[in-house]
Amino acid sequence: MALSNEYIIQRLKEKFGEELFTFQESYGMLELVAPKEMNLKVLNFLYDDAQLQFRFLTDLTGVHYPNRTGEELAVVYHLHNLQSNCRIRFKVHTSVDQPEVYTATGLFSAANWMERETYDFFGIQFVGHPNLKRILNVDEMDYFPLRKEFPLEDQTRIDKDDEMFGRG
Amino acid sequence: MIEQHIKLPAGSIEKTTTTLNLGPTHPATHGVMQNILELDGERIVSADQTIGYIHRAFEKIAERRPLAQITTLTDRLNYCSSPLNNMGWHMTCEKLLGVQTPKRVDYLRVIVMELARVADHLICNSIMGVDAGAYTGFLYVMQFRELIYEIYEEICGARLTTNMGRIGGFERDFSPLAFEKLEKFLAEYPKALKEFEEMFQRNRIFMDRTMGVGGISAARAMNYGFTGPNLRAAGVDYDVRVQNPYSSYQDFDFTIPVGTTGDCYDRWLVREQEMWQSLSIIRQAYQKVQSFKGAEASVFHADTPAYYLPAKEDVYTKMEALIYHFKIIMGEVEIPAGEVYHSIEAGNGELGFYLISDGGRAPYRLHFRRPCFIYYQAYEELIKGSMLSDAIMTMSSLNLIAGEMDA
Numbered sequence: 001m002a003l004s005n006e007y008i009i010q011r012l013k014e015k016f017g018e019e020l021f022t023f024q025e026s027y028g029m030l031e032l033v034a035p036k037e038m039n040l041k042v043l044n045f046l047y048d049d050a051q052l053q054f055r056f057l058t059d060l061t062g063v064h065y066p067n068r069t070g071e072e073l074a075v076v077y078h079l080h081n082l083q084s085n086c087r088i089r090f091k092v093h094t095s096v097d098q099p100e101v102y103t104a105t106g107l108f109s110a111a112n113w114m115e116r117e118t119y120d121f122f123g124i125q126f127v128g129h130p131n132l133k134r135i136l137n138v139d140e141m142d143y144f145p146l147r148k149e150f151p152l153e154d155q156t157r158i159d160k161d162d163e164m165f166g167r168g
Numbered sequence: 169m170i171e172q173h174i175k176l177p178a179g180s181i182e183k184t185t186t187t188l189n190l191g192p193t194h195p196a197t198h199g200v201m202q203n204i205l206e207l208d209g210e211r212i213v214s215a216d217q218t219i220g221y222i223h224r225a226f227e228k229i230a231e232r233r234p235l236a237q238i239t240t241l242t243d244r245l246n247y248c249s250s251p252l253n254n255m256g257w258h259m260t261c262e263k264l265l266g267v268q269t270p271k272r273v274d275y276l277r278v279i280v281m282e283l284a285r286v287a288d289h290l291i292c293n294s295i296m297g298v299d300a301g302a303y304t305g306f307l308y309v310m311q312f313r314e315l316i317y318e319i320y321e322e323i324c325g326a327r328l329t330t331n332m333g334r335i336g337g338f339e340r341d342f343s344p345l346a347f348e349k350l351e352k353f354l355a356e357y358p359k360a361l362k363e364f365e366e367m368f369q370r371n372r373i374f375m376d377r378t379m380g381v382g383g384i385s386a387a388r389a390m391n392y393g394f395t396g397p398n399l400r401a402a403g404v405d406y407d408v409r410v411q412n413p414y415s416s417y418q419d420f421d422f423t424i425p426v427g428t429t430g431d432c433y434d435r436w437l438v439r440e441q442e443m444w445q446s447l448s449i450i451r452q453a454y455q456k457v458q459s460f461k462g463a464e465a466s467v468f469h470a471d472t473p474a475y476y477l478p479a480k481e482d483v484y485t486k487m488e489a490l491i492y493h494f495k496i497i498m499g500e501v502e503i504p505a506g507e508v509y510h511s512i513e514a515g516n517g518e519l520g521f522y523l524i525s526d527g528g529r530a531p532y533r534l535h536f537r538r539p540c541f542i543y544y545q546a547y548e549e550l551i552k553g554s555m556l557s558d559a560i561m562t563m564s565s566l567n568l569i570a571g572e573m574d575a
Contacts, residue, residue: 027506027507029509040484056390058393059520059535080192087509089507109388109390109546112545134220136223152229
């Protein structure tokens with residue numbers, strides 16, 4: 001049974017109301033954004049619903065947008081319904097001052113390390129995570145390296161500024 | 169509850185378990201990963217995994233590199249099958265840029281990708297033999313991985329970290345010698361694979377060491393995000409090549425081998441059968457490549473001048489080619505804004521690329537979905553309550569590559 005993006009949108013609107021989500025489609029993949037307090041409710045619904053059945057967590061990661069005040073950090077889930085072979089992308093945004101998002105470890109064992117990695121690089125606190133500590137970086141590190149305020153290049157060099165990479 | 173084997177006198181403050189460091193540089197871990205095991209006698213009570221010893225911050229580095237320069241980073245993920253990662257990355261870029269590759273390019277890619285899969289599975293399966301005590305099989309089949317590496321060398325000049333191909337196709341057409349070497353490999357390898365199979369498949373010692381060891385149910389495997397041969401060994405027929413065909417995989421006829429118990433033996437069998445399937449795919453692809461006639465028979469890249477380096481003669485003689493050459497080399501090509509997720513069936517599972525572009529010259533954010541990073545977290549569950557020697561078999565049967573895990 002094929003699962004169309006329109007049908008997923010319709011199911012979600014029936015359940016959570018018209019206003020909650022913003023939907024977008026890019027390169028054929030449906031993308032939905034919800035308030036961060038709702039992330040577990042939405043993930044649970046996507047998991048349990050008899051038609052939707054998004055039971056495979058393909059990927060979980062973070063993105064930092066320093067210019068979006070109040071929602072600087074994004075948590076991105078890629079979910080996969082293996083039976084009808086449908087993928088969706090689900091995002092929640094959180095502020096950088098209070099980067100707290102509920103953990104998905106209760107639903108997906110796979111989320112454990114993926115959330116640790118996201119914490120490690122972006123400092124997103126997953127509330128309720130059983131073992132939220134750094135995974136790839138050293139434990140003593142006191143910053144979150146994939147945030148945009150940490151430049152890759154030596155800042156004393158003037159020959160490699162952002163303008164060279166198309167953003168000034 | 170596991171029975172306690174060490175009995176201490178009453179009132180003793182000593183621990184009843186032994187702590188053992190397995191790794192980071194233990195010969196049986198095949199990569200830099202540490203496990204702090206709590207042992208009761210020889211039974212494992214708990215395992216604490218530490219990874220990240222060779223973390224190289226690829227995702228951060230990629231944020232300052234133009235697309236073509238990121239290929240070298242993907243080489244160093246799963247370095248047992250670099251061409252797979254390279255092709256996956258090129259296809260991700262092509263998806264974002266909207267580039268359509270010609271059929272011949274797709275088929276050439278399929279040949280290379282399946283060769284890489286054979287090399288990857290061959291390493292994993294033969295190393296499993298080494299960990300079970302059979303060195304001979306490993307040394308014997310390495311000759312045939314060498315044949316694969318010679319084909320790589322003929323195609324792109326490199327052997328291990330291949331940096332093969334370009335966005336849109338290959339840097340040059342396959343030489344006649346490359347096809348000759350491919351034919352040699354196709355002629356000689358099946359016999360060796362059969363011998364290798366006979367050495368292990370019904371070998372009493374190997375079966376005793378692997379059957380019922382490190383098993384996982386299909387439901388747990390899916391919950392843990394298993395993909396690739398490890399998931400298929402548990403009985404789930406999920407293969408990206410079939411579910412979301414890329415590079416014209418829909419044109420090929422092959423089956424997906426699945427196991428039942430998800431233990432080490434099933435993983436070994438699934439990989440073994442996949443090698444046979446890969447050989448069949450390579451043969452089909454080679455036939456399709458040979459069937460192109462006329463101008464089509466020499467197509468090896470798509471027509472995307474903004475991303476594909478022009479021929480050197482043109483750079484010296486044509487203004488337009490010179491401009492494109494300069495822009496690509498200096499990384500001055502703007503990437504269209506967009507978000508794209510693309511995944512391929514890599515040697516050890518679904519390798520995904522999540523690429524966000526804001527219209528700059530380098531990705532805004534690039535995330536690699538590394539299969540073995542995700543399934544290695546199940547290791548504790550797989551080995552709990554089993555013997556130390558089983559833990560070592562389980563580790564080598566999972567096909568863990570530290571380079572990919574730590575990115």
